[in-house]
Amino acid sequence: MDKVYSNITYVLADRSAAHELKERLASLDTQLVFSNGTNDISRSLFKFKPDLIIIDHSFLELYAREFEKISRMNVGVRFIPVIYIGDSSDGHLESLGYFRSVYCFTPDNISKVIDKATNLLAPSVRVRFWGVRGSTPCANFENIEYGGNTSCVEIDAPGMDELLILDSGTGIRNLGNHLEMQDGSGCHGRIFITHPHWDHIQGFPFFKPFYSSSNKFSIHLPEQYRGGAQEILSGHLTKTFFPVTLDMLAADLEYVTQGEDEQDLGLYSVEYLVANHPTKTAIYKVRINGLQIVYAPDNELPLKTSPIRFLDNFETFIEGCDLLIHGGHFSLKQYDERVGWGHSAWERVVEVAKRNKVKNLYLIHHDPDANDDALEKRDDILKQYRGSVFNEVCLAKEGSEIRMLIGD
């Protein structure tokens, strides 16, 4: 599958507006693909894999409801940033509600559209959150905004011809379905699983690319008390627990019992620190395009300096990193009664990240019992650190994407 960035902007405009818009957007260093109806949109969105969607108000005046349905039915489409050319008060923005990043500019402000589009299309490392929930999936209305699928994060960068996936919680099912919609054949990559707790492997047998013999994946997992990557996963996928066993997966799968040392994998490298968690768990560090990304969904940051060694090592490991994705399952109040469970209080994560000059902090592994209101309140508190202590700090939402500019 061709995963090399094509830098495509998908423009949706009514036939009458398309011509003028084409001329005005001509200065963008991107391939413009125009569409003026809804029949082909679902198909072409997957075919062209656009980096950006620009929607003119003339399009939504005709097709708002149909287009809303397309974004509602296709989880993987919501990651794509959208620029809406129209008036924020014209009522059409609501139909773009499923997209995670929407920017609105009035038609007389095309220079701002060009600036924003240029910024969004600049070469970047992209981190996509396919699952951000901790412990168990929760398909409830009250969890819909932040998302109910468990841990799965995808990292993508210019020139990468293979998938880089962290964890295989239930979020990986949507990623697999998205890949199938794009093409699905000749898909290859690596999946780094932090540890085999249910919420990090439950989506594993539901990843559709595993069922095609033309696909190839390496599955990485730190050695556990009861064995390496293959033993642990085959132990989980036995007929007692699930009808599909590992040998029924048609793809070419390699199982790697991952060591802690840095492993050079071409365009990126991976190393890990063992987390403070009930089973051997990796805190992965990915170095890619000069950026350092640390992924620690399950890790307990003790309030006291004990165990001293761990906290020291952890702080050295994250110091100055560009992005820290860390579990913030509890509040300090909740943590008080859950010391030793292997999860952190989000306030403590903020404090430690701040002390170690982390540039961007995204909290994940949200408590399934924390509803959208509770998480939104937490997000509001975090706003005070945004743009000062951290460039960005927030609770990650399922379906959101971070674009980190390369060479920034």
Ligand SMILES: [Zn+2]
């Ligand atoms: Zn977990």
Ligand SMILES: [Zn+2]
């Ligand atoms: Zn765990």
